[in-house]
Amino acid sequence: xxxxIQSPRHEVTEMGQEVTLRCKPISGHDYLFWxxxxxxxxxxxxxxxxxxxxxxxxxMPEDRFSAKMPNASFSTLKIQPSEPRDSAVYFCASKRxxxxxxxxxxxxxxxxx
Amino acid sequence: GIQVEQSPPDxxxxxxxxxxxxxxxxxxxxxxxxxxQNPWGQLINLFYIPSGTKQNGRLSATTVATERYSLLYISSxxxxxxGVYFCxxxxxxxxxxxxxxxxxxxxxx
Numbered sequence: 001x002x003x004x005i006q007s008p009r010h011e012v013t014e015m016g017q018e019v020t021l022r023c024k025p026i027s028g029h030d031y032l033f034w035x036x037x038x039x040x041x042x043x044x045x046x047x048x049x050x051x052x053x054x055x056x057x058x059x060m061p062e063d064r065f066s067a068k069m070p071n072a073s074f075s076t077l078k079i080q081p082s083e084p085r086d087s088a089v090y091f092c093a094s095k096r097x098x099x100x101x102x103x104x105x106x107x108x109x110x111x112x113x
Numbered sequence: 114g115i116q117v118e119q120s121p122p123d124x125x126x127x128x129x130x131x132x133x134x135x136x137x138x139x140x141x142x143x144x145x146x147x148x149x150q151n152p153w154g155q156l157i158n159l160f161y162i163p164s165g166t167k168q169n170g171r172l173s174a175t176t177v178a179t180e181r182y183s184l185l186y187i188s189s190x191x192x193x194x195x196g197v198y199f200c201x202x203x204x205x206x207x208x209x210x211x212x213x214x215x216x217x218x219x220x221x222x
Contacts, residue, residue, distance in 0.1 A: 043212040104156035
């Protein structure tokens with residue numbers, strides 16, 4: 001059974017450019033989470049979806065960040081325009097309804113120059 | 114929001130030693146998970162343990178919910194146990210997890 005898939009694994013971009021991160025959750029999982037990990041702030045939840053509907057986006061830092069989940073097998077996190085302080089590792093995770101264990105993808109390492 | 118404190122922040126062991134990692138949280142929780150982040154950055158769920166004790170091989174965890182702490186035990190440590198161990202909690206089921214700052218474990222051969 002495939003795990004959570006994220007792409008790209010690494011992204012280097014210049015300040016002001018649009019960045020799109022992609023995630024495919026584990027098949028059959030109803031919840032999808034986007035996290036960000038930095039040295040300064042640790043691991044923090046940005047947003048999570050249940051059955052493709054955003055439930056809690058209080059962790060999204062500002063309007064430059066947006067996330068969508070058009071169907072049960074795909075989600076995107078977009079940053080427009082990107083800034084150097086957005087440099088971090090972005091993780092996607094998923095879980096099944098009724099279970100609490102979250103399964104993380106390998107992460108996307110983003111560097112904004 | 115709920116606060117999560119992990120101790121110690123850093124731990125260095127010789128292979129074969131045992132260790133105990135601690136997680137304190139500031140409020141009642143309905144969800145507590147332990148994760149291991151290996152040196153390549155991959156996060157692996159070790160335990161879902163809002164209360165009670167669980168064991169998986171050389172690892173075991175105990176959560177005393179009434180006293181707001183959880184312990185992760187690693188026995189006969191191996192170099193592959195190196196990495197960062199995170200405790201994460203949520204006040205209600207299905208809600209956002211708050212992560213601690215982690216314990217950096219280094220196991221030397």
